[in-house]
């Protein structure tokens with residue numbers, strides 16, 4: 168049986184004493200493409216942030232490869248939601264992608280030719296090499312997403328966590344991102360991706376977690392992606408608040 172890369176047990180998280188997700192138990196399989204799906208405000212980003220050790224849970228625990236998140240982060244490439252990034256920060260596309268290398272080198276070591284070659288490879292995978300000297304403030308939304316994926320590829324982590332990487336991008340970029348995810352999965356990488364478009368869940372992912380404050384269903388697409396589970400998550404009346 169495939170091992171779990173993430174195990175979450177009895178996790179509850181609150182903002183200012185207001186619980187937003189509660190009693191979450193879930194597992195993410197190694198080498199899977201797992202979607203996290205649920206309506207606005209369901210707690211998807213909150214769950215991702217708990218896994219990334221970016222918030223303090225009320226109770227429960229997260230383990231990544233059997234370790235506490237803070238000891239496992241080196242092996243995780245995180246692509247945050249677009250809105251959480253300061254795009255006015257004066258930096259070039261190449262420098263953003265090179266940030267993916269600092270995890271391996273430490274912040275005080277200079278980047279060498281091999282690092283730049285790795286960054287250029289990642290940019291070429293995302294068809295963005297022509298933009299390497301461009302300021303990130305001068306990119307379109309879809310181009311920014313490509314650069315962030317290139318940074319994650321340059322990080323060469325085993326596990327990728329992405330918060331809505333397909334939000335607001337055109338179909339060409341969407342296909343490129345999904346094809347890249349599938350190619351990386353074939354090399355043994357694992358993915359946890361917040362995803363909004365219910366029509367493409369089956370095509371893009373092999374596992375799904377359906378969330379609305381608590382876990383409604385999880386498992387392979389075959390096991391969990393069922394009408395009754397989707398209805399339960401998206402029908403507010405069925406959710407206890």
Ligand SMILES: Nc1ncnc2c1ncn2[C@@H]1O[C@H](COP(=O)(O)OP(=O)(O)OP(=O)(O)O)[C@@H](O)[C@H]1O
Pocket residue numbers: 182183187205206207208209210211212213214
């Ligand atoms: N920093 C915060 N402080 C207070 N409340 C917050 C904070 N972040 C999120 N919330 C609230 O927590 C709940 C869950 O938010 P979260 O962003 O995790 O949901 P989501 O499923 O990712 O939503 P969406 O699909 O709209 O991105 C929401 O009601 C939101 O208003």
